[in-house]
Amino acid sequence: MSGRRVLVVVPTYDEVENIEPILERLHASVPEAHALVVDDGSPDGTGELAEKLAALDPRVHVLRRTTKAGLGPAYVAGFRWGRARGYDVLVEMDADGSHHPEQLPALLAALDDADLALGSRYVPGGRVEDWPLHRLLLSRAGNLWTRWSLRLPLTDATGGFRAVHGELVDRLPFDDVASQGYCFQVDWVWRAVRAGARVVEVPITFTERTFGRSKMSRSIVEEALVRVTWWGLQDRLADRLPGRVRRPVPGRARDRGRSTGVR
Template sequence: MKSVAMIPTFNEAENIQSLIEEIIKVDKQIEVLVVDDDSPDGTAVLVEEISRKYPRVHLIWRKEERGRGKAGIVGFLGALELGADCVIEMDGDFSHHPRYIPHFLKAIQHYDVVIGSRAIPGGEERGRKLSRRLITRFANSYIRWVYHLNIQDCTSGFRCFRRSVLEALPLKKMISRGPSIVEEVLYACHCLGFSFKEIPIIFEDRKYGESNLSLPKLFNTFFMILRFRFAPSWK
């Protein structure tokens, strides 16, 4: 089974090299696809240099239509072009630790979508302010209610998808520009009847760099969650 770790990035020069090297160390076969939004800190340039040393590392350098949503969609499509049988989506700041990759690859053999969960026994958030933890908890309750989902961590961006799932998703019709892509993909998977499995992860807040999440992005995400439920662009 060919696996690809897909990592959308923006200003992750302080984290990306050690993250890639850890991924490659954990799995000797996995390929890494970094989708960078033309980071001012030179993340893409650094990944280009890393790819010369590691042929399994690939870069998509995006210079138009920036945003986590578009980067995620481009990344999924790029991973399919690489021939991935499964795609692990993860953040570029080390909050999603590569040590969990073998657990994802084991679970994906039996389920369509595997979610790294902070909200089930064994899962945890570390290093985050109480306000952020409370926002995450509220968001998960809100999404479960709106989408009628039996998933504890609906906002996790650490996930693994079978190829058949990504091929079935209406990726090119999705409208998310920002972080709401996580919920749009989740809801589409639910509507298409795919099976889910949550595995426990310990989320550790970034040590280097700054989060790109802002209050306007947060409010937009809550609005978009309702839009996906009642007026999805792909139905």
């Protein structure tokens, strides 16, 4: 990744206790990386603190938004901000410390042979720390359902620690992304796979936050379940249309003698 400009997009809402430590850890791990804090009008002062940090460090930038519009729109805004300013690699990372910046070099290294590198909790070497059992079961079940419904050859399509070449972001149709919550992660990795991107999973450690409250809610889970199910049904129905050439199912390329580009 030598010579490439890296931008880490960090969405925030009420993360005033976490934002400074996570940025310090990021720059200790990857000193040359820049960070963009995308704050959705946090009432706890996260945006104001981020601007103070940006005034002290030219590697920190802030994009202030007036309303809580959700994770998906925050990342899309961050991607566009970064590409407009010439960043070559874009990274997604949570502000709450659940993603370890110390593992970012492994994600960046994986981009030497891939378009998109996903931090995965569920490949060999990956793990989850300090999560209650019901959250772990929910995450596991969600990924199994996503893998089956969308025929994705990925063990952790819902994870939010990932790095991508800017050229792939430019190729994907983000203008019609409607996903608000964590379903956005599934939405755009599915788009990437269908576009023929080379996707790899890199083992990471995911740790439950220490400060603040989780943004996970019943409505976010329901959005993901409804959208993934609907996308899967549409995908299978489209394969049955008369005259349509059935596309290879990701993960079964060896059986069909074709490569999907997913690794």
